[in-house]
Amino acid sequence: MIVITAPTGQIGGQLLARLLADDESLRVIVRDAARLPAEVRERVEIVEGSHRDPDVVAKAFDGADAVFWLVPPNPRSESPEAAYVDFSRAACEAFTAQGVARVVGVSALGRGTAVAARAGHVTATLALDDLIASTGVAYRALALPSFMDNLLRQVEPIRDHGVFASPVSGDLRAPICSTGDIAAVAAGLLRDGTWSGVEEVPVLGPEDLSHDDMARIMSEVLGRPIRFQRTPDEEFRARLVGSGMSATMAQSLLDMMRAKVAGLDNGVPRTPLSSSPTSFRRWCEDVLRPAVLA
Template sequence: MIVITAPTSKIGRQVLERVLESGEDIRVIARDPQRIPEAIRGRVEVIQGSHADREVVNRAFEGADAVFWLVPADKQAESVYDAYVRFSIPAVDAVVRYRIDRVVAISALGRGQQRYAGNISASLAMEDLFRSTGVKFRALTMPAFMDNMLRQLHFMKHEGLIRFTIPGNMKNPTVATCDIADTASQLLLERKWSGQESLALLGQEDLSYEEMAEILSDVLGTPIRFEQMTLDSYKQLFLGLGYTEAMAQSMVDMDIAGADGINISLQRTPENTTPTQFRHWAATVLKPVFDAM
């Protein structure tokens, strides 16, 4: 039995689709099961509720041998550690209680660097909580997702802009969520691995936002340029979206760490280089949505 959390999220949905093809028994935890396509919902066992809820997690983990763990965004959390660590405590207890064999979790790059990085630091603390149980554990550690560019569609369509706080000429890796889902599903289905490791997924290339804007201009057939946001305007954006002060600041702290190079300290290898190029992602994922606007 494989348990998949956040099955309606960008990554979780793709993990579920891939694991379904294996014929394994699957159980999902979903706040709103109606958001799972009906054709899929009929093929899995659904536990309704939040995977921060102890009773829900206990029901889901009983009899399972593998768990895909993804902490959903919580803009109302009182602190970033509440959002990641406190949220995960019931699951960690259940890992021990039900003798879960292996856990695959979504995390972030930055382990071992002596800097505070908001959501990144909380993700690493969440990892450590799972590691403390001794469970077989893989943390998939990533830079920014290519799919985050979808949040910029309004600016692209109406202003010909992409806006970020990271300097426009700074090269960074990015990864497509489809490649994350591929790796996660393979690990969930493979029973031979052991130990506890972090697996970095760095995408196919390092690009600056200025280079991404050039690629987007070409793919979308309309001029797109980069504009650097101030940290204050970035924070105000999240506050306007209903984030608490602490969670808005954690987003700022993550970007400060990004500008300091938290995502570029790891050497790229064939093992941590995933296949999807940004240009291909933009053409196949972003452009259809852009054209439909």
């Protein structure tokens, strides 16, 4: 039995589809079962509620061999530690109490870098990895850079104004990966009952790109000029707070972006194992272009 948390999100939804295609025995934790397609509800066990709740995770992990652990975003949290570490404490107790053998979690690059201790969301994510590892469960932390799919949040300015923005310099090259590749790696690990111990599994995409590189590729795929615009730090933070994010979480996101500028994502060598297959150009053709045209 494999348990999937956040099965209606970008990564969890694609992971669920992959494992259903393989006829795996699946259980999902979801706040509202109605958000799952009817054909999915017929094929999985469903535990409704928040995976922060001790009773929910105790029920969901009963008899489970493996768990996919993903903390949902909480932009109004009082702190990143509360959003990631405190959210997961009940689950970590349940891993041990229910005898879960293996956990695959969504994490981040940066462990061992000089800036990891002041990298906002990433610092809290790495602390969560340590908490999970402390339970004694076999654990694979998917060490991830920024996601290509985050650009979907900017479809409107890309379509209407030919621009996308971020608080980093346009010429900074770094790895970037697709959520589809993350789901593929997670599915392989969850199906494999042979691994043990604690390790990071980097998913780096096939190449390092700058935002200027991405603008060029987007222009070619979309057939229109697209440019990158750097957002000043204070404007970035103010926009987040203006959208309803707590000041603490907005600062945490800015700290993460500053850490990326300082090399947070650039410390892991690219190898055949760490390089996932989906190129940014292919992602633009398959995902961004349809979204922009829609």
